[in-house]
Amino acid sequence: MERQATAVEASAPARRRPYFVFGMLIFFSGMIIYAVQIATKHLVAPWHVPILGTIGVLLMLASVMQRPGILRIIGLLIFVALAGMEWFFLLGSSMAPYAGPAKPGDKLPAFTATLAKDDSSFTNQTLEDGKSTVLVFFRGHW
Amino acid sequence: MVELGELEKHHADFDQRNVRLVAISQDDLENSKKTQGAFPHLQIVSDAKHNMGDVLKLTDEAHHGPGGVDTNAPTTMLVDGTGAVRWIYRADRFMVRLSPEELLKAVDDHLGGKGS
Secondary structure, three states: OHHHHHHHHHHOOOOOOOHHHHHHHHHHHHHHHHHHHHHOOOOOOOOHHHHHHHHHHHHHHHHHHHOOOHHHHHHHHHHHHHHHHHHHHHHOOEOOOOOOOOOOOOEOOOOEEEEOOOOOEEEHHHHHOOOEEEEEEOOOOO | OHHHHHHHHOHHHHHHOOEEEEEEEOOOHHHHHHHHHHOOOOEEEEOOOOHHHHHOOOEOOOOOOHHHOOOEOOEEEEEOOOOEEEEEEOOOEOOOOOOHHHHHHHHHHHOOOOOO
16 A cells, blocks of 8 residues: 555646746736835836836746746747836836926026916026926926 | 826925925927816916926937827926025836925925925
């Protein structure tokens, strides 16, 4: 009996670690952390998203190498593309330092725009009324 | 827009320092009025003709908004009561913004916290 049990154990396939699932969890954890970051208004560069995405893809690759299969390979390719997009988005988001004419210590050059509340003019002279101002230039309403 | 929401929430801290908050985009007047409605304690400015963007060289040449529209490169300037610039901040990535706490510290450091 003992010999039979040993033979059965020896012929059973080795237990594989679920690298693909771990990889997916790590991949999505980066996105979840970013969503939490946005929800908590913590606007810093989300380097963790592509880094965790890449770690996740490497685990999926290990899984595919361990046990190749059409579905795993297709899944891996999809996640490789997503991780590539994450890197592309983050690396492509860089901005050059400000190099315009406004300089600390100097007055702003003459400009004109429109105040939304009453359609009145908003100019450089508007800012010379004795009250300090924070000018926030933002990307738009979307 | 997250940034504007945070500034709206902390407007009292800026009022206390006698500092007004002005937010400028290249949106048209109609959209700027909608933004004004959403953030009543900020002064929303429409730079639809890109005059400020061109004069101050703020248009982001590398990134555009939906439909390819021009946008400002997110930038923050502190201007004193005489119209002189005291501080300029631009992050190295367009999704990065100052928190209200960081901005208040900059106001205290560069405008003396008194607003004029």
